[in-house]
Amino acid sequence: MVVVFGGSAVIGAHVRSTKDDKVSAPSGAVAAAQPNDPEPGASPTATPKGPKLDIPVAPSVPVTVTVFEDLRSPDSKAFQEEYADTIRQLLASGQVRFQYRLVTASDAQYGGKGSSVAANAAACAQDQGRFSAFVKEVWKAQPADPKDDALASVSLMKKLAHKAGKIKAGTFEPCVEQRDHEGWVLASQKDYAAARVGAVPVVQINGVTVKDMTSLTPASLKSKIAAEAKHVAAIEATPTDTPTQG
Structure with a gap:
């Protein structure tokens, strides 16, 4: 289906101008989980900031x-x-939720902009609640050689959105073409680089980084999450002192 936009108001809304500097977060994006203290297994604050x-x-x-x-x-x-x-099983358990932080270090490593274009497109898909479905198609389309910058193709992003299904082209395509979330993508990469948490993939459990990803397994991830859930439950069950009224 071809959607033709008419009128200066619609066209003007997608003028590129200063979009690399403007941080436009996709729908539903949240601040990172933060530990209360630097101790391993610390629980996140009730209201993450940032x-x-x-x-x-x-x-x-x-x-x-x-x-x-x-x-x-x-x-x-x-x-x-x-x-x-494992992720599907954990989500079904009701104990955990997953948050994804898209970073773009591979563009600097290999040259090109495929990671940035794909991350922006994923954010555009998130605006329609189709992040997971879209990213699944991106993984399928990822070139075997990371030096291949095929993901930089806007045309490919449109095709992947069609394959993902239930993504409205009339909204998604201008978002991708005009890079509506590019500032958000840049901010995410900048924050990741400053955090020095290591090369991707990186996993954090309630804001605490898993130190040795090479030894992590699906079984050990489940174990770590179960231990953290028990830790959180213990904290919540601990009585707190309440002031008495005289």
Whole structure:
């Protein structure tokens, strides 16, 4: 279906101008989970603060797992392939939600802009509640050689949106073409680089980074999440002193 936009108001809304500097977060984006203190297993604050750079894919629950991923990175793709079933099981458990932080370090590493274009497109899909479905198609389309910048193609992003289904082209395509969320993508990468949490994929459990990703397995991830859920429950069950009225 071809959608033709008419009128200066609609066209003007998608003028590129200063979009690299403007941080336009996609619909539903949230601030990162933050630990109360630097101790391992610390629980997140009740009201996370900071830029809304994470995309949640489940309701609020005791444990938040944040996954930093680069849509052009073979390692990020391999992580998703290995942990896809585990993530589905964890989401179904009702104990955990997953938040995804899109970063673009591979563009600097290999040249080009495929990661940035794909991340912006994923944010455009998130505006319509189709982040997970769209990113699944991006993984399928990721070139075997990360030096191949095929993901920089706006035309490819449109095709992937069609494959993902239930994404309105009339809204998605101008968002991708005019890079509506480019400022948000840049802010996410800048924040990731400043945090120095290591190369993707990076996993955080309630704001605490898993230190050795090479030894992480689906089973150990489940174990860590179960331990954190128990830790949160213990904190919530601890009585707090309340002032008495004289």
